Amino acid sequence: MEQLHFTVSEEEKGSRIDKVASSKEESYSRSQVQEWLKEGRVLVNGRPVKANYKAAAGDEVTIDIPDPEELNIEAEDLQLDVYYEDEDVIVVNKPRGMVVHPAPGHTTGTLVNGLMYHCKDLSGINGVMRPGIVHRIDKDTSGLLMVAKNDLAHEKLVNQLVEKSVTRKYKAVVHGVIQHDFGTIDAPIGRDTKDRQKMGIVDHGKVAVTHFHVLERFTDFTLVECELETGRTHQIRVHMKYIGFPLAGDPKYGPRKTLDIDGQALHAGVLGFIHPRTNEYMEFEAAPPAEFTTLVDELRKKV
Numbered sequence: 001m002e003q004l005h006f007t008v009s010e011e012e013k014g015s016r017i018d019k020v021a022s023s024k025e026e027s028y029s030r031s032q033v034q035e036w037l038k039e040g041r042v043l044v045n046g047r048p049v050k051a052n053y054k055a056a057a058g059d060e061v062t063i064d065i066p067d068p069e070e071l072n073i074e075a076e077d078l079q080l081d082v083y084y085e086d087e088d089v090i091v092v093n094k095p096r097g098m099v100v101h102p103a104p105g106h107t108t109g110t111l112v113n114g115l116m117y118h119c120k121d122l123s124g125i126n127g128v129m130r131p132g133i134v135h136r137i138d139k140d141t142s143g144l145l146m147v148a149k150n151d152l153a154h155e156k157l158v159n160q161l162v163e164k165s166v167t168r169k170y171k172a173v174v175h176g177v178i179q180h181d182f183g184t185i186d187a188p189i190g191r192d193t194k195d196r197q198k199m200g201i202v203d204h205g206k207v208a209v210t211h212f213h214v215l216e217r218f219t220d221f222t223l224v225e226c227e228l229e230t231g232r233t234h235q236i237r238v239h240m241k242y243i244g245f246p247l248a249g250d251p252k253y254g255p256r257k258t259l260d261i262d263g264q265a266l267h268a269g270v271l272g273f274i275h276p277r278t279n280e281y282m283e284f285e286a287a288p289p290a291e292f293t294t295l296v297d298e299l300r301k302k303v
Contacts (some may be wrong), residue, residue: 002065002067003062003063003064003065003113004021004024004062004063004065005060005061005062005063006024006057006061007058007059007061008020008056008057008058008059008061009057010057012055012057013055013056013057014052014054014055015044015054015055016052016053016055017037017044017049017051017052017053017054017055017061018030018033018034018037018051018052018056019292020055021033021042021061021063022196023042023191023193023196029033030038030196032053032178033051033063036063036066037049037050037051037131038051041063041065041066041283042061042062042063043061043062043063043064044059044060044061045059045060045255046060046062050058052247053140055083060172072232073102073107073112073113073116073249074107074108074113074116074231075113075117076108076109076113076114076116076117076254077114077117078098078109078111078113078114078116078117079114080092080111080114080115081094081095082095082118083144083284084282084284085119087149087150087277088149088150088152088153088270088275088276088277089146089148089149089153089157089275089276090115090118090119090132090146090147091144091145091146091147091148091271091284092111092115092144092145092147093142093143093144093286094111094137094141094142094143094144094145095142096140096142096262096263096289096291097139097140097262097263098110098111098139099111099139100130100133100136100137100139100145101130101133101136109146111133111145112116112130112131112132112133115131115132115147116131116210119149121149121150122147122148122149123148123150123151123153123154124151132147132148132149133147134146134147134148134152134153134154134157134158134161135161135231138234138237138266138267139263140262140263140264140266141170141263141266141267141268142266142267142268142288142289142292143170143200143267143268143269143271143286144268144269144270144271144284144285144286145210145244145268145271146271146273147239148276152246152276153276153277156274156276157273157276158271159246160274161231164229164230165273165274166230166271166272167227167229167270167271167272167273167283167286168228168268168270168271169225169226169227169228169268169269169270170225170226170227170236170266170267170268170269171215171223171224171225171226171266171267171269171288171292172224172225172226172227172236172240172247172264172265172266172267172295173222173223173247173248173249173259173265173292173295173299174221174222174224174233174242174245174248175220175221175245175246175247175248175254175255175258176220176221176222176241176288177217177218177219177220177221177222178214178217178222178224178245180187180214181213181214182211182212182213182214183211183212183213183264184209184210184211184212185208185210185211185212185239185240185242185243186199186207186208186209187201187208187239187242188201188202188203188205188206188207188208189201189202189205189208189232189233189234189235189238189239190202190204190205190206190207197236197252198234198252198253199232199233199238200238201238201242201303205232206230206232206237207230208228208230208232208235208239209228209229209230210226210227210228210230210235210236210240211226212224212226213228214227216296216300218299218300218302218303219299219302220303221248221299222245223266223296223299224240225269226239226240233246234252234253236266237250237253237266238253241253241254247264247265247266248261248264248265248295249261249262249263249264249265250264251263251264259295261291261295265292265295266277267286267289267292268286269285269286269287269288270283270284270285271283272284292303
């Protein structure tokens with residue numbers, strides 16, 4: 001069993017303990033911490049407390065984090081759209097609406113389920129829940145992902161992501177008409193301080209850089225291509241909102257009055273990397289799905 005220990009700072013005093021505790025690790029949601037509080041796993045100065053306990057500066061907090069639930073991940077024939085495959089790497093075009101990897105309460109229909117059916121050899125670096133998964137895209141984002149078939153390939157591909165040498169270009173439809181043809185957004189991203197279910201631009205967030213250029217302008221919307229220099233959670237969605245042009249259809253970061261589409265209009269269309277064995281640069285391009293193309297056609301008609 002893992003244990004997390006921290007001391008409440010002067011800046012954190014007066015805040016609810018569930019809020020303070022969930023801010024310590026990105027992977028711990030506030031609702032998860034509240035469950036641990038109910039189970040008596042969160043101790044303040046050696047005693048269990050309730051979620052509404054107001055933290056005091058100097059409080060010593062210990063959280064007994066339960067071992068992750070072992071899930072039996074089943075292989076499923078999901079008819080994956082495989083763009084490339086060899087002994088080291090698979091490049092797959094993930095459809096919109098598909099989750100990348102299983103999680104408690106959501107163990108079927110994910111990309112990992114499909115990969116396990118498609119091939120038996122996937123890297124084990126990320127454990128049984130995320131075999132082969134080097135990077136992710138959101139459920140309602142379509143497009144290209146690279147998957148590692150062995151640990152050596154996994155390490156080399158992850159290193160390329162760290163070194164910012166992977167090419168990742170996305171097409172997106174955003175609210176508003178962007179006047180500049182090109183732009184760069186350099187703003188740090190971390191957990192939103194007011195809503196733990198969101199990411200946001202925060203002072204002590206991780207470095208995040210997105211480059212964009214305008215492909216086409218419509219009456220009230222713009223079609224852009226965004227290229228990631230870094231790969232933070234929800235990066236394009238958060239960055240475009242930050243500069244005043246949130247993604248169309250985005251239920252988390254966009255306006256309530258938006259286009260009638262199911263999720264954000266975002267497609268990972270270009271993926272390029274150095275092959276982990278041959279050291280040759282490879283680049284793949286996938287056209288946006290039909291619903292994305294139809295959306296753009298409809299916007300053109302209204303110009």
